Amino acid sequence: MAVVTVERKVLEKNDQIAQQNREVFLKNRVFVINLVSSPGSGKTSILERTLGYFKGSVKIGVIEGDVQTDLDAQRIAKFNVPTVQIVTNGGCHLEANLVRDALTNINLKDIQLLVIENVGNLVCPSNYDLGEAVKVVVASTTEGDDKPLKYPAMFRNASVLLINKTDLVPYVNSNLDILKQNALKINPRLVIFLTSCATGEGITDWCEWLRKKVAT
């Protein structure tokens, strides 16, 4: 019972800081997405494709969250956008205070869109508001069509679902209709894009959706 209380306090404190982050983002007119998924679903590849698509026509900043290493930040470095790496040292999710601290290294006046790539984990990040406008969950076609049912909190709390690696559908036992149905059963309001970072499928639709959000 003591542990539950501590956990609730941790979440309350996190939500307070997340709300402060959100106000800072609104004040600076920065649209913020919290990119979440299992390890290896393609979050960083989606981000690379997104940066490549906009080529500076939307000013983007990046916060990379990882348990260990700055390998993802290294991949992003070639796009020459403001990037901050958060290493959680074993921590299974980002928290609002880590994002707040990372913001001291990004000038929000210089960007219109901030992408926060969370730790690869389909469970824990679902509970932690970072102050984002939307959570975007990436699910790979290789992971099985049952994932929304088995990890419902993440799909319930997300606004957008990117079904990624569609190029692998012919080689895996995936039925996109069932995957979509399962996702919409958990969250009927999900905006869904089918994407492939190998072929580029869906990247234009996803990025143009983003561009509209940034403009408003």
Place this chain on the structure above:
Amino acid sequence: MAVVTVERKVLEKNDQIAQQNREVFLKNRVFVINLVSSPGSGKTSILERTLGYFKGSVKIGVIEGDVQTDLDAQRIAKFNVPTVQIVTNGGCHLEANLVRDALTNINLKDIQLLVIENVGNLVCPSNYDLGEAVKVVVASTTEGDDKPLKYPAMFRNASVLLINKTDLVPYVNSNLDILKQNALKINPRLVIFLTSCATGEGITDWCEWLRKKVAT
């Protein structure tokens, strides 16, 4: 600081119960594996292949851990082996007390091998001993060769690595040598098997390794 103390106490308590579980397993001569991975790496498929291989020649029991649903237990049901589903209701990993409670539904005298399929999560389950003999981590070729470096605790604490979905190597940007090197950099003692549940590659080697462990 208070939170760290609580966490440490939680882990200490978990380790005590895990040790009790371990003694019960040893007394009953049951070899126990804790099967861990990202969501969708193929843990349940590996388990199906393993049960299909032994066809009762090794007596197996199963504990299924999931955040939500009993979909995995339903898949295992057709093999007609003792199976208990643990639903963590949002919890990101199994704990030793959950396994202890599940054991009241399995007669250990009837089995030689107990497979505990953990929640799909490459971070949190690494810290929680369940009383198993070995942790077996499954990594899919679709997840990227950098996963051992980015999620080191799981690979450090595992004894066996199954590199799964080898049939997809031609279609993804995966280099098995680099993946293996990265894993062995984190944990030089890892026993590695290359497996595919689609083609059956490596299943015999993996199962015969298991059979030897069960026999000793």
